[in-house]
Amino acid sequence: QGDKEAEDKFKLVNEAYEVLSNEEKRAIYDRYGKDALKGGGFGSGGAGFGGFEDLGDIFSSIFGGGFSGASQRRKKSSDEKFQAELVVNLKLSFKEAVFGCKKNIDFTYKSSCKTCSGTGAKDGKLxxxxxxxxxxxxxxxxxxxxxxxxxxxxxxxxxxASEKCKDCKGKGYEELKDSVEVNIPEGIDNGMNLRVAAKGNLSKSGDRGDLYVKVIVEEDDTFIRDDEDIYIEFPVFFTQAILGQSIKVPTIRGEATLNL
Incomplete structure (x- = not known):
């Protein structure tokens, strides 16, 4: 099966090379795309690119990402210089995460420059x-x-921009300060995100994205958390275990008695 797959890929590469090295076929591909080559010898039975969308997909599937046909044009939208969503980190102590708390967060968000309409160019001209x-x-x-x-x-x-906006220095946005009070639910775990609506970056359309507070929980010197369980390593003497004695152990809510 591996030999058959390798053979099929080799055929695709040869056929792709035939198109790319033939000026006439290459011109057809550049102007009209793969559909114009159907029935013209490219791909098995004139079926196009053997399931691939274009020449770049063929080479990417064989050599990995980063390859593309010379005719590919990938253009990113220039509407905004930044994402609407904003992520900030919030450090919590172990017990703050376990019991929950309220936190006031100071942060900086981006707002589209009004002078250049978020383009970063002088007079907004790109x-x-x-x-x-x-x-x-x-x-x-x-x-x-x-x-x-x-x-x-x-x-x-x-x-x-041929000339950068003087107010935003060509960035297309300014940075503003804000703050928000967040309720931290009890039992929140490390890496979780809390969403605060309409507290993110401000686009040039006037819409404000959401703020995501990423929780980073500090480790505790005594307790170890595993999902919803909390563990503690506590020494017990052999005689205590044999005799079934009671011992005092620390818990997150204070000291407790444990019967062995």
Missing amino acids: QTCPKCKGRGQVGISQGFITFAQTCPDCKGSGES
Whole structure:
């Protein structure tokens, strides 16, 4: 089965190379896409790309991510310079997480620059990125394969500012301070998130995203938590266990008597 799979992949690569190395076929692919090549010898029985959407998918499936056909154009939306959702970390002591508490959180959020309407450009005017020519990607060609990566200048948007906005220094946003009181439920565990509606970043449309408070629980010197269970390592003498004596052990709610 492995040999058959390898053979099929080898055929796909050969057929892809045939298209990429043939100027006429390559021109058809670049202009009209894979459907224009159906029935023209590409893929078994003229079925297209053997289940792949384009030439880049073929090479990605064989060589891994990062490869793409030279005709691919992937452009990231430039509507916002940041995500609407905001994540902040909150440290809790072991007992605060166990019993719950209230916490006041001071944080900084992003708000689209009003001067440049969030574009980062002077007067809000953007131009086609000169580095990637508006494609949002730059590539390194190796033979007929192009290794594509996000354009470092425009961050994949395909647009850039010829002159940066003076107020936001080209970032497209300003940073503002805010605070919120959060109720921490008892039993919250390390890594959990609490959602606070409409307390995240503020977009240029005026909508504010959600704030996610990621809980980081500090370890305790005495107790160990495992999911909903709490453990303690406590020394017991052999004679105490044999005689079934009672001992005093610490718990999260104070000292308790344990009958052995």
